[in-house]
Amino acid sequence: MNIRIGHGFDVHAFTAGDGVWLGNLKIPHDRGILAHSDGDVVLHALCDALLGALALGDIGQHFPPSDARWKGADSAVFLRHVMSLIQARGYRLGNADITILAERPKVGPHRAAMQARVAEIIGCEVGQISIKATTTEKLGFTGREEGIAAEAVVLLIPD
């Protein structure tokens, strides 16, 4: 078996609320997230990258937005399931590199806790999880603070 690479991307719109779920942590904010689940773009992009690495489809195929079971769901449930699919195929995570695109909230103060939480869900070392953030210099939908996006790249290694 060969090493495999995967890429994921996710977007959610802001709505009224008091915080956003990022990396399975609720980050205080003056907006919330519009989504079927908890709307965690970090975990959704990561799930899609992991699925993509083994050509296993995308998050919406495994957890359809039409399925009431996933309404308000904790996205850690999605990530644990995706990891179980990967492990069943004889692969483990090499590393994940995630980028959050947002003017606000600022990710820096929460980065270490987010990395630790994602590593805990996956069952890997914190050093295997990178979480970065960038503004888009006030350009586009993230720049106008209409929504938030995340991208993830992963490398999977055969056991």
Ligand SMILES: Nc1ccn([C@@H]2O[C@H](COP(=O)(O)O)[C@@H](O)[C@H]2O)c(=O)n1
């Ligand atoms: N939501 C964000 C956005 C950015 N950061 C940090 O600020 C740095 C500078 O961002 P630029 O878009 O101006 O390059 C960036 O490298 C991040 O460290 C952040 O924490 N949260």
Ligand SMILES: C[C@@]1(CO)OP(=O)(O)OP(=O)(O)OC[C@H]1O
């Ligand atoms: C996560 C799911 C779960 O129903 O819904 P949303 O929370 O809306 O998130 P999205 O990133 O659109 O992915 C699709 C679905 O799998």
